[in-house]
């Protein structure tokens with residue numbers, strides 16, 4: 001049996017307007033990761049393998065959690081959000097959202113256009129994004145053990161689509177809910193990938209940590 005614990009990185013630089021600017025943990029993001037690491041040490045600390053993508057916010061989260069990374073795999077890198085946003089504005093006249101309510105309507109439109117192949121000149125097709133993530137998850141499932149995977153919200157959304165057979169709107173709704181430093185648990189048993197936990201933040205449950213429950 002393989003047990004996969006997926007973690008979204010801690011809060012990044014949410015004020016950024018490009019990918020490079022976004023890709024660093026905020027002080028709160030470091031704190032979220034440290035609290036998550038402490039929670040795992042108190043509960044079930046051992047992992048046979050620790051995977052991250054190659055992004056600073058992902059590797060920084062694993063390190064702030066107190067784990068040595070055994071493998072960085074670019075298949076765990078996030079979708080190219082800023083490039084998709086530029087493409088949908090330039091090609092379909094849909095502007096970037098200005099608040100969380102607008103973002104909740106905007107992200108599903110971006111994913112829908114991308115999945116339909118309606119966004120030209122983007123760094124990666126939706127099909128490639130799908131294949132790289134499902135391929136990695138399937139590879140990991142064929143090795144028994146407990147694996148920590150520190151990645152991003154869009155990747156976790158795709159893993160949920162793969163596990164549960166979600167349609168594109170369903171995947172977008174899942175992506176909108178994935179919190180910074182959240183835990184997601186999958187098991188590969190009976191030749192099937194099963195979801196055990198989605199979007200848990202046990203390290204942020206107490207009222208004094210309510211301020212640290214963030215989406216961006």
Ligand SMILES: O=C(O)[C@H](O)COP(=O)(O)O
Pocket residue numbers: 008009012078079081151152153154175
């Ligand atoms: O899907 C998104 O909202 C953005 O791509 C953010 O991704 P992240 O999980 O790497 O912050």
